[in-house]
Amino acid sequence: MADTLTIGGSVREGPERGWREHPACSGRLLGMTTIAVLGAGKIGESLMSGLLHAGRSPEDLLFTERYPARAKELTAKYGVEHVDVAGAVRRADVIVVAVKPQDIEPLLDEMAADLPSGKLVVSLCAGLSTALFERRLPEGTRVVRVMPNTPMLVGEAMSAISGGEHAEDEHLRLVEELLGSVGKVVRVPESQQDAVTALSGSGPAYFFYLVEAMIDAGILLGIPRAVAADLIVQSAVGAAAMLRSDEGHPVMLREAVTSPAGTTIAGIRELEKHGVRAALIDAIEAARDRSVELGRAHRED
Numbered sequence: 001m002a003d004t005l006t007i008g009g010s011v012r013e014g015p016e017r018g019w020r021e022h023p024a025c026s027g028r029l030l031g032m033t034t035i036a037v038l039g040a041g042k043i044g045e046s047l048m049s050g051l052l053h054a055g056r057s058p059e060d061l062l063f064t065e066r067y068p069a070r071a072k073e074l075t076a077k078y079g080v081e082h083v084d085v086a087g088a089v090r091r092a093d094v095i096v097v098a099v100k101p102q103d104i105e106p107l108l109d110e111m112a113a114d115l116p117s118g119k120l121v122v123s124l125c126a127g128l129s130t131a132l133f134e135r136r137l138p139e140g141t142r143v144v145r146v147m148p149n150t151p152m153l154v155g156e157a158m159s160a161i162s163g164g165e166h167a168e169d170e171h172l173r174l175v176e177e178l179l180g181s182v183g184k185v186v187r188v189p190e191s192q193q194d195a196v197t198a199l200s201g202s203g204p205a206y207f208f209y210l211v212e213a214m215i216d217a218g219i220l221l222g223i224p225r226a227v228a229a230d231l232i233v234q235s236a237v238g239a240a241a242m243l244r245s246d247e248g249h250p251v252m253l254r255e256a257v258t259s260p261a262g263t264t265i266a267g268i269r270e271l272e273k274h275g276v277r278a279a280l281i282d283a284i285e286a287a288r289d290r291s292v293e294l295g296r297a298h299r300e301d
């Protein structure tokens, strides 16, 4: 297994990633389970990489990918076998679908042709309902809808899961164990999945955007880019650690930084003047609406 991780073009060395093993990676339910990832793009690679770093063997994984060069690169990097869809759905116990919602239709046709009845299909696709998979795949297919996020790559994913009609508690527990080895997992009613997609699925992008803007502010103030990046990234890591602690209420934490007649309140006034809070609420609502729209494109009614 390679000790570097690549996503979106950037490479980070293993030891800097702060990778930590999660208790759920002991493999109680998953055991010798074979997992196939259909579509090894950004989130598919994050999952494979996360599972390998959590201790899963490359022999337990399979993947499909429509671009041969990408498939070759991933096999060389992770030692995971590239197979076709028929091979993946026949050989794997858990089939994880990680293609864009816009690419789902032809893949469902391919899967349906070879999928043995009763298999567990885990969809990571934004907006797509468990009902879509149940309608298009063999009767009795167990479907679990998941909204993960890319911090999976460093073992810090937030994943929300919802079971379809034929998914029983044991299937949800298996998916919890699978995703628990690469981050946190919560069960939500499927009706909340579009909102979850906007909050934690897209959420990392909003934090990255904020960090990018703050680094730009450093440049404006004459700080070299590398120094500004260190200052802001470490501040973000520290703030995240505080948020996760028992004392982690965001309002109290912000108040503790905001001294009377000090610097922070001068900055907060500008954020309020520019409507940043309202902009964030609108942004997350727009992302929720887009998730609903992606799903609507595949509804039959």
Ligand SMILES: NC(=O)C1=CN([C@@H]2O[C@H](COP(=O)(O)OP(=O)(O)OC[C@H]3O[C@@H](n4cnc5c(N)ncnc54)[C@H](O)[C@@H]3O)[C@@H](O)[C@H]2O)C=CC1
Binding pocket: 038, 039, 040, 041, 042, 043, 044, 064, 065, 066, 067, 070, 098, 099, 100, 101, 103, 106, 107, 124, 125, 126, 127, 147, 148, 149, 150, 201, 202
């Ligand atoms: N990128 C993210 O942060 C997150 C993405 N998702 C969901 O994960 C899914 C994938 O998203 P990304 O990884 O960002 O997209 P991506 O475009 O990076 O990856 C999709 C991959 O699937 C491959 N593919 C498409 N059709 C295929 C087929 N029939 N057979 C084999 N491979 C095929 C593509 O070549 C591509 O490599 C989407 O449904 C998205 O909603 C969910 C949570 C977070």
Ligand SMILES: O=C(O)[C@@H]1CCC=N1
Binding pocket: 126, 197, 201, 202
């Ligand atoms: O932007 C997207 O559609 C995907 C789903 C959540 C995060 N990325």
